[in-house]
Amino acid sequence: MRPFIINRLLRLFATMLAVSFITFFMVNLLPGDPALSVLPPDSISEENIARVRADLGLDDPLPVRYVNWIGGVVTGDLGRSYRTNEPVMDSIRARIPVTFQLAAFAIVFALMLAIPLGTISAYKQGKRADKMISSTVQVMLSVPVFVAAVFLIYLFAVQLQWLPATGWTRLTNSVPGNLRTVFLPALSLSLVEIAIYTRLVRADMISTLQENFVLSARAKGLTNSFVLFRHALRPSSLSLITVVGLNIGTLLGGTVVVERIFALPGLGGLLIDSIGQRDLLVVQGVVLFIAVVYVVVNTLVDLVYAAVDPRIRVTGKGA
C-alpha cells in the first residue's frame, strides 16, 4: 500500500504544478486590462492605465510574474485582489464553507434519494415502479440547473413563501437559518446528481442481484430489504463511489450558476465577479484552489478504491 500512496502523491504534486502553470497562463491570456477595473470611469486614460499597471506589477514578463506568484502560493500567499486589496486567501477562506456546504448537501440529497430509488428500480426491473423512476430520472437529467433553480424559487419562495428566495445565513449565526438558506440551492444542484446516481445504482444493482451470493441469501429466507441493502448494496456501490468522488470536484466548480442565482457568497460567485472585473489574482487563486481540491479528492478516491478492492492496489503498484 505504501508505494501506491507515494506514487499517487507524486502524481498529485506533478498535477498541481501543471494546473498552476496552465491556470496562470490561461488567465493571463484573457483579453482586457485589469487596470481598467481598478480605475473609476472618469479616470480612465492611457496615462492612468500605465500607472496602475506599473503599481500592480503587470508590466513584468509573464514568466517572472508566474515565478513570483507561485513562490507566494507555496507560502500560502495568493496575492491581493486588484479591486478590494483583500488578501486572496482571505477571500477564498471566507467562501469555502458556503461552497463546500452547498456541494456536500447536494451530494447528501442526491445519495439520500438515488440509493433507494436506484435499488427499488433495480429490484422492480421492467415493472411499473422501475418505469416511473426511470422516466422521472430522465426528466431530471434534461432540466438545466438554472431552470430547476428558478422553478424552485418560484414554488417554495414566491408562491408558498416557505423558504427564502436568496441569501445565505452562516452556520455560526443560526443553524435553522443556515438550513433554510441551503435547502433550495442544494436541491437545485442535486437534481442532476440524483438522476446520475440513480441510474448508476440501478445498473450495478441489477448485475449484483444476479450474483450467486444474493440468490443464496434469498434462499436462506432473508427479507428483501435486508438482502438489498445489506448484501447487494455494498458491491453495487464501487461505481457510485468513483462518480461521487469525481462529482465533488465538478460540484465545487458547478456551484457557480446556483450561487449566482441564489446570491450565495461562495467561490463560484467570487470567480464570476473576478473574471468580469479582470481581478486576475483572485481568478488564479480560485481556479487553482478548485483544481487542487478536485485533484486531491480524486487521489483520495483512488486510495479509498484501493482500500476497498485490493486488486486495484496491485495493479496500481505497477502503474
Added chain:
Amino acid sequence: MTRRTPFTWLAVLLAFGLFAAACNGDDDDTVTGPDAVDDAQPDDPAEGQGDTDIEEVDGDVQRGGTLVVGLEAETTGVRPWEDTCGSPCMNIMVALYDKLFEKEADGDIGPWVAEGIEANDDLTEWTLTLREGVVFHDGTPLTAQNIEAMFELQQTGAAASGVVTATGLEGVRAEDDLTVVYTLSAPNAGFPDALTRPQLGIVFHAEAASGDPDGFNANPIGTGPFSLVSWDRDNEMVLDRNPDYWATDPDGEQLPYLDQLIFRPIPDEGTRLDSLLAGTVNVMQSLRQSTIRDARAAGDQIFLYEHQGSNTGSTIFNTEVPPVDDVRVRRGLALSINQDVLIDILGGAGISERATQYFGPDSPWYSQEAADAWGHNDMDAARASLQEYVDDPERSDGLPVGSPIQVEYQCPPDPSLIAIAQGYQEFYEATGLVEVSLVQFEQAAHIQRVVGDEHMAVCWRLGAEEDPSGWLNTLMGPPETSPQNFTNFFDEDLWALLTEAKETADFEERQRLYSEAMVLINEWVPHTYTGYTATLLASQPNVRGLGQGTWNLPNGEEGIGFPTAEGRYAQVWLAPED
C-alpha cells in the same frame, strides 16, 4: 439489538433536513406591528422587517423595524476617496455617510451637513459653512479641520483624484471650526455640484481613514443615519440606527425611523425581483429595463418608483477614423436608425424614452432646442447625406467613388448587445450605401480598444446625473488634454460654450449655454442615442417613505428623489401590514 440499514440513516437525515428547513417556516416574517418584539438581527434572509419594536411617532409614521434591501451588485468598498462607487454602492454610502450638499428636486444645490457655500467674484474660491452639532458615529464632532484633512486622501485616492483634477481643486483649508475654503486653479461655476457627489462630497472621519486606510472598509466612520455593524462580503451588510443623527423630519422627529438596515447583493435580476415578491427583501433596485417590465407585471403586489436617468445607450464614432471622420457619414448613419426599434430590442418599449441628448427629461439641463435639432429615422435624408460622401472623389476613406461605405461596428458579446449591434447593422445597411462588419470584444477589451483609439463605431453609454461642467467638458474637450474624449471630436465653438458655461455663475445662463452646446453636438453627430436609462426602486407595499417628495432638505425643499435607483433610507418606515 437492531442494526440500522443505510436506508434508515438516509431517511433520518432526510427527515432532519426537512424538519430543519421547515423550522420558522410559518413565522410571520414580514408582519410588522406593535406585537413584534424580538430585538435581534434577523437570522436568515427570509426574515425581513418587523423584528424590532415598532413605535408610533406621530399620526402615521412608525419607528423601528428592519429593512432589507436587495442591490444589483456588491460594492467594492466604502472608502469614498478610494473606491469606485456605482448605483448599488451609493445606496450604502448615503446610509453610512452624509454629503456636504444634496440636490433639490429642481436640480439646485441644497444644504445638508454644509449649510451654504459662496464663491468669490471669479469663481476660483468657494467658502463653505458647516452645520453645527453634527457628530461622527464615534461621537467626535464634524469640523472644518476634518474636511481639510479629507483632502489629503482625496488628492491621491483612486476614486477622488480624477474629480479633484476635473474640478481644478488645488487646496482646502479650514478658516475656523465650521468654515472651509476651497481653492480652484480656474473658475468653475459647477464646483458645488462636486460636493454633492461621493468622491468629494461625502464626509468621512479623516483621522481614522488616514490612520488605517485599508481597515476603514471594515470600520467606516461617517455621520450618516446608520452605522456599520457587520459586513459579510457578497452576502450582507448590516447597519444599525445612528441614535445621534442630526437630521429630523419636517415634524421635528429625529431620523432615521428604522432600527436596522441590511443590504444584500443579489446579482441575478430575476431572483432579485423574486426575492422582493417572496418577502426575502423589502426593497430592491434595478437599472434593467427588462426587470422594470417584469416588476410592472407583478401588479399591486409591490410599489414601483421609476426614474428616467440622464444616461443613454449610444453609438460613439471615432471622428479621427475614416469614414466616420466625415460628418456626412455620421449624420447619414444617425438618420438611418429607428431608436424606438432599438429600444424595443433592449426590452425597453414603453419604459425607456427615446433620447435626443445627454440630459433626460427629468434633468434641469434638458434642452428642448437640442431635442428639436435631433433627427430621427429619416431614411431619405440619411441616404442623401451618405450618397454625397459616396460620390465625393475626395472621400476620406480613399475608396473609389461609388464604393459602399465600410463601417466596423464594435460591441461586447452580451446577448442584448449583440442584438443591438445587429439592429444598427440592419439600419445602416438598409440605406443601400453602407456595409457593416460586426466585431465583438469582451467588456474589458472593448473599453481598452476605445481608450486606445482602436475603434470606429462602438456601442457605449453617455451622460451623467452630475453637473455638466465636470464630465461634459472632459467628454468634448481637446482630445490631447481630455483622455475621456473617446470620440476625438473637437469644435472651437462648442468648446467656447462649454468653457463659458463652466465660468458662469447664473444658473439660467448656464442652462442656455449648455442648450446651445447640446444643439451643436447634435449637429456634428459625434455619436447617436438610443433610449434614456430607466431605473427602478421597488418595495413591498408596507414600505413607506421611498416615493418622490418623501425626503426633504433641512431648508424644507424637496430632495431630488432617487435617480439611478439610489435609495435614501433615513426617512423610510414600515407600516403595519393589513
